[in-house]
Structure formats: C-alpha cells, structure tokens
Amino acid sequence: MIEMLLSEARNEKIVKIISINASKGAKYKLLSLGLHPNDIIQILSNPSFGPLLIKNISKDNARIAIGRVIAEKIQVESIN
Secondary structure, eight states: OOEEEGGGOOTTOEEEEEEEOSOHHHHHHHHHTTOOTTOEEEEEEOOSSSOEEEEETTTTTEEEEEOHHHHTTEEEEEOO
16 A cells, blocks of 8 residues: 555545644644544545545545645555
C-alpha cells in the first residue's frame, strides 16, 4: 500500500487513516468530528487550495471539510 498525507490524496481516492500527527487540540477536534485511525475515507474534493471535502465511509458516510493545514498532519494509506 502507498502511504501519503491526506492533503496529497486525489479526488475519489479511498484511503485508510494511519495516524494523526497534530497538536493535542487539533487531534481532539478531529476525533470529535468522528475521524479516527483505521477509518476508511473517500476524498470528494481536493482543490489545489482551500479545504478538502471527505466522506467517512466508516461512520455513516459523514461528509467533513478539513482545512489543508490539518490535512497535512493526517497520514493515510491508499486502498484503491
């Protein structure tokens, strides 16, 4: 499997969260949004600037917007 940062994943890509390497506060916010290690997510929109829109397949297909700075701290692994 190919590991990358969430911010590097292309549109429609399905990835698994490997780790969240953010500050305690940012990590808490992501956990409260329902993003956890081992969750499977799909990239719905990853423009070259601004936030990413993702869908958490592991949690009721919840759609979440993630800021690019935070997305650069989430390590993921390609599933497809």
